[in-house]
Amino acid sequence: MAHQDLQLLSHDCGDCPIRHRAVCARCEADELARLEQIKYYRSYQAGQTVVWSGDRMDFVASVVSGIATLTQTMEDGRRQMVGLLLPSDFVGRPGRAQAAYDVTATTDLVMCCFRKKPFEEMMVATPHIAQRLLEMTLDELDAAREWMLLLGRKTAREKIASLLAIIARRDASLKLRAAKGKLAFDLPLTREEMADYLGLTLETVSRQMSALKRDMVIGLEGKRHVMVPDFDKLLEETGDDSDGGFLV
Amino acid sequence: MAHQDLQLLSHDCGDCPIRHRAVCARCEADELARLEQIKYYRSYQAGQTVVWSGDRMDFVASVVSGIATLTQTMEDGRRQMVGLLLPSDFVGRPGRAQAAYDVTATTDLVMCCFRKKPFEEMMVATPHIAQRLLEMTLDELDAAREWMLLLGRKTAREKIASLLAIIARRDASLKLRAAKGKLAFDLPLTREEMADYLGLTLETVSRQMSALKRDMVIGLEGKRHVMVPDFDKLLEETGDDSDGGFLV
DNA sequence: GACTGGCCTTGACCTAAATCAACCGGACGA
DNA sequence: TCGTCCGGTTGATTTAGGTCAAGGCCAGTC
Incomplete structure (x- = not known):
């Protein structure tokens, strides 16, 4: 995808599905030209x-x-x-x-x-x-x-489940949705970073990860690779409304 | 101020100081006319x-x-x-x-x-x-x-102090800043609402309010009226960086 | 192959805040 | 004038999660 740097400018565009923020050359062609002049990569x-x-x-x-x-x-x-x-x-x-x-x-x-x-x-x-x-x-x-x-109201277990669900969803949408129901991904964060995300200590994160594994909500392979045998089961652990509540 | 409903449209405008979002008739006169046609009050x-x-x-x-x-x-x-x-x-x-x-x-x-x-x-x-x-x-x-x-990292006492500081600041700026140092205001929230704000229970809110009173950080008159004898002392209790860190 | 340093896990113990419960005091309606 | 209801306070007790401490695992490297 050549124009990835333009993502932030585009309105949605049906056939460029990257997280609904992609752009294709035919829309926004003029902005592309101008942007090219001021952008750089790091x-x-x-x-x-x-x-x-x-x-x-x-x-x-x-x-x-x-x-x-x-x-x-x-x-x-x-x-x-x-x-x-x-x-x-x-x-x-x-x-x-x-x-x-x-x-x-x-x-x-x-x-x-x-x-x-x-x-x-x-x-x-x-x-x-x-x-x-x-x-x-x-x-x-x-x-x-x-x-x-x-941060304000969820228990440690709910926090972990929520984070896993967020990552799974984001990750899955990048991978064009793995076989629905079963999915797996690598955690992009250390336990400490997860703790900083969730307002917990790294020990609590570790304990709750182990607990979710023990209860068969997730599988762990090594420290980072997470398998989710049943996504709905994971969602139940998040404490969120079950309907997913997609507000457009 | 007649055009308060227009606040959201204006760029800042020196002589209309209401929270830096006010507008005066001479800038934006045309938007005013158009807005008047679609607005209503509730x-x-x-x-x-x-x-x-x-x-x-x-x-x-x-x-x-x-x-x-x-x-x-x-x-x-x-x-x-x-x-x-x-x-x-x-x-x-x-x-x-x-x-x-x-x-x-x-x-x-x-x-x-x-x-x-x-x-x-x-x-x-x-x-x-x-x-x-x-x-x-x-x-x-x-x-x-x-x-x-x-929500993620502050103690109950720090949370309360932070909330009081936020309200005091907002309130003070409305009142064109009371005699700096000493100020007082009425809480616009019940203990339960404060708890919902801070991710605490109402009992904890009540206890910490009492503790701050006992420690002379604030004064209480009735349940809602708060006096702050020394704003800096309150700020110390918030756990925030002392410099206030105003980033423009 | 041993050694080091990150990262992670687990256990024992402690504490801040939640929970449960009693009570206060002012407003308000009967 | 008396309930009673609402918002608030305070005390006793419990508990979820933090803290402290001891290892385990594994990759890199000497």
């Missing part, structure tokens, strides 16, 4: 920090491949992950000079960057972009609110 | 529900006066507040037919509503609006992430 190794909270950040970017996280850290070292960025997700805030969070590559990562100034100018000139960005930001806000329910 | 009494999660919602709105909350509820009744809407805040999502959360008036409430369809049309026609909305949504996303840190 690669990071797993574990590398992209920017530190408070650092000057003179670009916005979208994830091309790999996974990045946003985390906040308190003075005494307590950490909370506040964003998990998968391919096609957007980082950076037009109109802000400094990063508000630590951005870290948890796997090898490629980002498509746009220098902030020209990007902002283009945003003014091309209303599409602001609208697309608004849509994406609203999605992220919804995800954040879901996450707040998880 | 009032709700304290405790009334504006919409239930899952209900059809054919308008977007901004809060004119009073306070509303967004909450999520799990099947077994566990509740988590995921949004606190103060005057000038925006509710509703262009491009979505159903409400994703319960919206409730916690005080008497006036909202300025725009029917969704014409509003969306106007958004396409008037690029300003999408940009303003994007800016507001990004602010909300930041607030949500701050909130996630609170």
Whole structure:
């Protein structure tokens, strides 16, 4: 897919199914040309920090491949992950000079960057972009609110199940949905990162993973490979409404 | 202020200081005219529900006066507040037919509503609006992430202190900042609502309020009126970075 | 083949907050 | 004037998850 860096600009487009954010050349051809002039790619190794909270950040970017996280850290070292960025997700805030969070590559990562100034100018000139960005930001806000329910009210077991379900879903949609019902994936996060995501300690994460395995909700092969024999059973453990509640 | 319902459209405008989202007639006069045609007001009494999660919602709105909350509820009744809407805040999502959360008036409430369809049309026609909305949504996303840190990693005492600081700040900025250092305000939330905000039980909220009073961090007069003799002392209790970290 | 360092697991114990329960005090209606 | 209801406080007890500590597993490397 040649124009992946353009994902963030496109309206949905039927025959480019990548997470409903892909673009194809025939829509948005003119933006493509302009964007080509201001974009550039950056690669990071797993574990590398992209920017530190408070650092000057003179670009916005979208994830091309790999996974990045946003985390906040308190003075005494307590950490909370506040964003998990998968391919096609957007980082950076037009109109802000400094990063508000630590951005870290948890796997090898490629980002498509746009220098902030020209990007902002283009945003003014091309209303599409602001609208697309608004849509994406609203999605992220919804995800954040879901996450707040998880952090505030779910038990450790529910938290783990929810995270596994989220990853399974995201992963499955990338893989064009493995044989429905049975699916498997590799965790892109360490136990500690999972803990930071869920507001738990890594020991509790480990214990609950073991418990879910013992109860046959998941299978584990090595430390990272997770098998889900029955996705509905996993969903029952999340505490979420069963109907899945897809609001368009 | 006659054009309060227009807050959501404006770029900042020096001499209209209401929470940096106000508008004055001379900027945006044309949008004003168009907006006037599609807006209407609705009032709700304290405790009334504006919409239930899952209900059809054919308008977007901004809060004119009073306070509303967004909450999520799990099947077994566990509740988590995921949004606190103060005057000038925006509710509703262009491009979505159903409400994703319960919206409730916690005080008497006036909202300025725009029917969704014409509003969306106007958004396409008037690029300003999408940009303003994007800016507001990004602010909300930041607030949500701050909130996630609170829910995931703060102690009960830190949570309470943080909430009080948030309300004090918002309140103070409305009142053009009372004599700096000493300030006082009325809690717009019951103990139970505070608990839903903070991911605690109402008993814990009550206990920690008493503890903060005992330790002279706050004063209480009746159940709702809070006095803050030393705002910095309150801030120390929040666990947040002391520098306040204002990122533009 | 031993050695190291990450990452993970498991056990024993502790504590912050939840739960359960009693009670207070003001508003309000009979 | 008396209930009683609602929001709030406080105490006793329980418990989920945190903390501390001891290993296990495995990949890389000397």
